[in-house]
Amino acid sequence: MDPQLAQAIEIETIAELLPELTYYQILQVDPLAPTDVLEKAYRGEARRLHPDRFARSGNEDTKRLANQIYRAVMEAWKTLKDPETREAYNQELEEGRRRMTDEAKKQAEAAAAAAANPIHAAKTEKGMKFWRMALRNWHDGEFSGAAMNIQFALNFEPENETFLEWLDKAKNAQEGVADEKRNPYKLRIV
Amino acid sequence: MGLAVGIDLGTSNSCVAVMKDGVPVVLTDEEGNHTQPSVVAFGREGNVIVGHRARRQLVYAPQNTVASAKRMIGRRHGSDAVQRVLQTTAYGIIEGPNGDARIEVGGRAYSMPEISAYILQHMRSIAEKATGEVVDQAVITVPAYFNDSQRQATRDAATIAGLNCLRILNEPTAAALAYGIGKGHRQHIAIYDLGGGTFDVSILRIEDDLFEVISTAGDTFLGGDDFDHALASHLLEKFKKETGIDMSQNRTVRLKLRTAAESAKIALSTATEVEINVPALAHNADGSPIDLNTRMDRIEYAKVVLPIVQRTFLTCDDALAQAGKASAQMDHVVLVGGMTRYPLIQEAVSQYFGKKAYQGINPDEVVALGAAIQAHNLTEASPETASILMDVTPQSLGVRTIGGFCETLIERNSGIPTATTKIFSTAHDNQSEVTVAVYQGEARMAEENELLGQFVMDDIRPAPRGEIKIRIGFEIDADGIVKVVAEDIESATVRSIRIEASSGLSEDEIQTMRFDDLGF
Numbered sequence: 280m281d282p283q284l285a286q287a288i289e290i291e292t293i294a295e296l297l298p299e300l301t302y303y304q305i306l307q308v309d310p311l312a313p314t315d316v317l318e319k320a321y322r323g324e325a326r327r328l329h330p331d332r333f334a335r336s337g338n339e340d341t342k343r344l345a346n347q348i349y350r351a352v353m354e355a356w357k358t359l360k361d362p363e364t365r366e367a368y369n370q371e372l373e374e375g376r377r378r379m380t381d382e383a384k385k386q387a388e389a390a391a392a393a394a395a396n397p398i399h400a401a402k403t404e405k406g407m408k409f410w411r412m413a414l415r416n417w418h419d420g421e422f423s424g425a426a427m428n429i430q431f432a433l434n435f436e437p438e439n440e441t442f443l444e445w446l447d448k449a450k451n452a453q454e455g456v457a458d459e460k461r462n463p464y465k466l467r468i469v
Numbered sequence: 470m471g472l473a474v475g476i477d478l479g480t481s482n483s484c485v486a487v488m489k490d491g492v493p494v495v496l497t498d499e500e501g502n503h504t505q506p507s508v509v510a511f512g513r514e515g516n517v518i519v520g521h522r523a524r525r526q527l528v529y530a531p532q533n534t535v536a537s538a539k540r541m542i543g544r545r546h547g548s549d550a551v552q553r554v555l556q557t558t559a560y561g562i563i564e565g566p567n568g569d570a571r572i573e574v575g576g577r578a579y580s581m582p583e584i585s586a587y588i589l590q591h592m593r594s595i596a597e598k599a600t601g602e603v604v605d606q607a608v609i610t611v612p613a614y615f616n617d618s619q620r621q622a623t624r625d626a627a628t629i630a631g632l633n634c635l636r637i638l639n640e641p642t643a644a645a646l647a648y649g650i651g652k653g654h655r656q657h658i659a660i661y662d663l664g665g666g667t668f669d670v671s672i673l674r675i676e677d678d679l680f681e682v683i684s685t686a687g688d689t690f691l692g693g694d695d696f697d698h699a700l701a702s703h704l705l706e707k708f709k710k711e712t713g714i715d716m717s718q719n720r721t722v723r724l725k726l727r728t729a730a731e732s733a734k735i736a737l738s739t740a741t742e743v744e745i746n747v748p749a750l751a752h753n754a755d756g757s758p759i760d761l762n763t764r765m766d767r768i769e770y771a772k773v774v775l776p777i778v779q780r781t782f783l784t785c786d787d788a789l790a791q792a793g794k795a796s797a798q799m800d801h802v803v804l805v806g807g808m809t810r811y812p813l814i815q816e817a818v819s820q821y822f823g824k825k826a827y828q829g830i831n832p833d834e835v836v837a838l839g840a841a842i843q844a845h846n847l848t849e850a851s852p853e854t855a856s857i858l859m860d861v862t863p864q865s866l867g868v869r870t871i872g873g874f875c876e877t878l879i880e881r882n883s884g885i886p887t888a889t890t891k892i893f894s895t896a897h898d899n900q901s902e903v904t905v906a907v908y909q910g911e912a913r914m915a916e917e918n919e920l921l922g923q924f925v926m927d928d929i930r931p932a933p934r935g936e937i938k939i940r941i942g943f944e945i946d947a948d949g950i951v952k953v954v955a956e957d958i959e960s961a962t963v964r965s966i967r968i969e970a971s972s973g974l975s976e977d978e979i980q981t982m983r984f985d986d987l988g989f
Binding site for chain 2: 322325326329330331332334335346349350353357398414415418
């Protein structure tokens, strides 16, 4: 069969099934598959179904449907790549929903974002100011500066768990650096 | 169909390239120039000159010569961007009928897409002369951080120039494609793109032929021009200190100093110290001229521009945080844009990422080369060999909600194309219309973000509040351009709305501006 025609038929078939498919089925993976398997599957599907592949297809329907499937692939991966949103989705599946409701999606995503990017941990403006400086210090390997700035940030948000957790991390890292400095074989910086 | 080319439509310079025998090549003009100044000059008889000749006119007829139109494209007349450009131009900038900024030259007002269209047309004619073929399709690059209005305006420019715009492509992504780094390996790369007027940083993951942008961040107010501006201000201050004369309000003086600042910047890329001489910057009471004579070394220059360089790294911090990566996790750091030719920038970037920043391809040409590859991918390459680009939207898309807050619908760095829907309902009894204001940006308050446009769903049947539901679909296409579809759930009427940005041109305007029959 003409490969273009075969492709068009495949696209049409998937598009028709799309509302019935779970995210796992869209990516063609086992629901228990680990994240790296999912990631590989996602990249394979994204590469295969990317709208640019159909840029020269004269068939507007194929283009539109491929676009739709591609977006579903992206959505599936976006939901499943993070353990928190994946867990929330599995919950939805158990309750018989193949797609997450907007509300559930939003909540899970916000939680995942906060976990992935510590910058969102600050709740007050002043806390944020010192928190940012602390993360910058951390990034530069200046752990004592980081610890100090987290202390300042804690003045504004004494209960912030992320701050407390990172304060420990910074202190530990600081000790690590101090140990390194004690190493007699290390060059002294003048 | 004619030939498809890649065009880098830059703030200061533009470049055109095409795929030839599987390799992208830059197309040169008859004098062998690889790039063209993005300058449009209007002659007395209404003739239009673009490129090197126009750039020469900038010196003696600045009031008829337009540079840096890209800084104003897709911006409202009242915006900071336009007001800042206004400070440094010799021509008038007026408000267009849609609130956009228009340039007034020789008694006629030109929209920004028209100015850009002249440049595109010039690049097209260079490509046609160089290849001997008809060129009617192009991939056109824009800064990754460009918003919807700016992208839309750029696409409009292509339409006016009679070019079929195959894709609006992000500049850093184009550069990554040109480097083709990582073919066969899985790698993470950072693209540091500092051009004449904009700064972008993109973090990509590349595996085989799949180029995946993970995050992008940028500043459309930061570029080489700002370096010159900073030095010019510094020189003004110095002059004032030495002579007691304040020339900061004089346009001609500012222009002279900008030129001197640019020359000094260029000289300092090879020399360690330069002499800056500007004759007759001011005059004594008796009419005798006072010159500016000063020396500057690399260290002093670095001090003057340090705040600007540091701003780029704050943006890098942001992009890395968004990608969930540390600077040390980058396998390669690639330098793009004319400004990265300077040792000052190369050293600072290498230091930031803790590894030598890479610059194998001419930073002025790499973006056009990448655009040419993508143009080939979209027109001729067989689907099996074409590399696939997965890009992201640089800014969050949201709508204004009660209290003036901005509710995000599509988050920044979401892969494109993408789409989402939201259901709106009426807030009052018998409400007859629903207005939806669409914004782009990260601020919590809608007003602090860029208003892309608003639209009204009217003719709503009278009903108690909350009873009427309208589903609105938001779509961002592969060009990063937003499309909105509204559907009255009850009556199942669907309306497609192109967001006409408050700074945009209407379809009719674009059609009347088209060059096709002008014999340009």
